[in-house]
Amino acid sequence: MLQINNLTVEIDNKKILDNFNIDIKPNTIHVIMGPNGVGKSTLSKVIMGDKNYNILSGKIIFNNEEINLIPTYERARKGIFLCFQNPVEIEGVSNNEMIRTALNSKLDKHVGIYDFIKQIEKSSKEVKLTDEMLKRGVNVGFSGGEKKKNEVLQLKILKPKLIILDEIDSGLDVDSLKVVGENIMQYYNEEDNVSILIITHYPRILNYLKPDYVHVMKGGKLVKTGDITLAYDIEKLGYDRVDIIESIDKNE
Numbered sequence: 001m002l003q004i005n006n007l008t009v010e011i012d013n014k015k016i017l018d019n020f021n022i023d024i025k026p027n028t029i030h031v032i033m034g035p036n037g038v039g040k041s042t043l044s045k046v047i048m049g050d051k052n053y054n055i056l057s058g059k060i061i062f063n064n065e066e067i068n069l070i071p072t073y074e075r076a077r078k079g080i081f082l083c084f085q086n087p088v089e090i091e092g093v094s095n096n097e098m099i100r101t102a103l104n105s106k107l108d109k110h111v112g113i114y115d116f117i118k119q120i121e122k123s124s125k126e127v128k129l130t131d132e133m134l135k136r137g138v139n140v141g142f143s144g145g146e147k148k149k150n151e152v153l154q155l156k157i158l159k160p161k162l163i164i165l166d167e168i169d170s171g172l173d174v175d176s177l178k179v180v181g182e183n184i185m186q187y188y189n190e191e192d193n194v195s196i197l198i199i200t201h202y203p204r205i206l207n208y209l210k211p212d213y214v215h216v217m218k219g220g221k222l223v224k225t226g227d228i229t230l231a232y233d234i235e236k237l238g239y240d241r242v243d244i245i246e247s248i249d250k251n252e
């Protein structure tokens with residue numbers, strides 16, 4: 001579904017991604033973990049087509065088509081969706097209107113207001129957001145957790161194929177984490193050919209979203225791949241000790 005080949009990206013003459021590679025097949029869940037500032041959010045924004053980042057070389061291929069030069073809205077239409085690490089507040093545009101406009105644009109048709117309201121009221125209940133929050137400006141005055149739930153609400157309505165979750169778990173209390181995790185997992189199980197790329201620092205969201213692969217990112221690329229046990233090892237030992245213990249294991 002998503003292949004990234006030898007991608008090198010810089011911002012302000014600083015190289016952030018350096019020969020980065022990943023291959024995400026349909027119906028798989030990948031996790032990327034890595035210390036602060038290694039470029040995880042940069043990766044997610046580059047996949048989405050953020051123009052602030054300069055691609056020096058390499059290819060981003062989505063469903064067998066190179067998308068390096070395609071604008072963000074086209075990538076979204078093709079089914080790529082990013083849940084932001086820090087969702088922005090947009091004063092003056094209601095949440096309802098923003099999601100309906102996005103849906104119309106994605107489907108390239110006018111969705112009837114009655115059908116839309118029915119759909120969004122059902123989905124917002126599932127993620128535990130109130131009707132009042134749908135009428136407010138996008139994320140305006142939302143708590144950290146409510147913003148994350150709002151990202152999941154958008155996802156449920158827009159029905160993407162590749163979901164990138166950039167620290168969806170940060171700032172969520174245990175109950176909210178459950179709501180968010182279960183809603184995304186339910187979507188993943190119900191829809192065909194959906195894949196998820198989870199960026200996180202902690203394995204707790206993986207109690208709900210069971211990954212097929214866990215990768216460690218360092219120096220602008222993925223340096224290690226394992227299964228969910230790698231995520232637990234990192235939590236227990238930290239990045240440096242995971243490396244040391246692995247090298248001891250290999251020498252034994």
Ligand SMILES: Nc1ncnc2c1ncn2[C@@H]1O[C@H](COP(=O)(O)OP(=O)(O)OP(=O)(O)O)[C@@H](O)[C@H]1O
Nearest residue numbers: 011012016034035036037038039040041042043052
């Ligand atoms: N717009 C920008 N201008 C200058 N530097 C930037 C910009 N965006 C990212 N960087 C730098 O790129 C590096 C990678 O940032 P990024 O946000 O991708 O890290 P991250 O792995 O997501 O970290 P965290 O785990 O803290 O979220 C950082 O050193 C950051 O300061």
Ligand SMILES: [Mg+2]
Nearest residue numbers: 040041042085
């Ligand atoms: Mg980040």
